[in-house]
Amino acid sequence: MSNGERPRRPRPMPSPTQTTKFFWDAAKQGKLALQYDPVAKVYQFWPRSISVKTGKRNLEWRTVSGHGKVYSYTITYVPTAGFEDKVPYAIGLIELDEGVRIIGNMINVKPDEVKVGMPVKVAFERMSDDISYFCFEPA
Numbered sequence: 001m002s003n004g005e006r007p008r009r010p011r012p013m014p015s016p017t018q019t020t021k022f023f024w025d026a027a028k029q030g031k032l033a034l035q036y037d038p039v040a041k042v043y044q045f046w047p048r049s050i051s052v053k054t055g056k057r058n059l060e061w062r063t064v065s066g067h068g069k070v071y072s073y074t075i076t077y078v079p080t081a082g083f084e085d086k087v088p089y090a091i092g093l094i095e096l097d098e099g100v101r102i103i104g105n106m107i108n109v110k111p112d113e114v115k116v117g118m119p120v121k122v123a124f125e126r127m128s129d130d131i132s133y134f135c136f137e138p139a
Contacts, residue, residue, distance in 0.1 A: 011082025
């Protein structure tokens with residue numbers, strides 16, 4: 001390596017658990033699934049074994065639209081492992097139409113084109129035969 005290039009490191013892989021298995025299985029099929037609390041009538045993210053609103057173990061998995069808007073974002077210049085060849089890249093805090101905020105990488109858009117309020121939709125990056133990771137792109 002020369003000219004200050006960083007060594008390329010492997011991208012961290014999620015390790016599905018009993019609680020997150022449905023989420024990762026849906027992602028593998030190109031679908032975004034969120035937990036839903038039917039008592040509080042709200043979605044939640046990240047997957048947990050109990051509702052953050054009621055503390056009950058009554059959560060249902062539901063496939064959602066994956067559409068939303070950029071609530072906030074940051075441009076990354078110092079990459080995390082596995083992203084050395086993508087800098088600079090945008091990471092967005094997305095407010096989904098279902099009312100949940102979720103952080104994800106932004107793809108198919110130049111970092112300087114990302115704007116607060118920009119409509120986005122979920123997309124998936126295939127990382128292995130078993131894992132597809134969610135990200136967001138302009139809608």
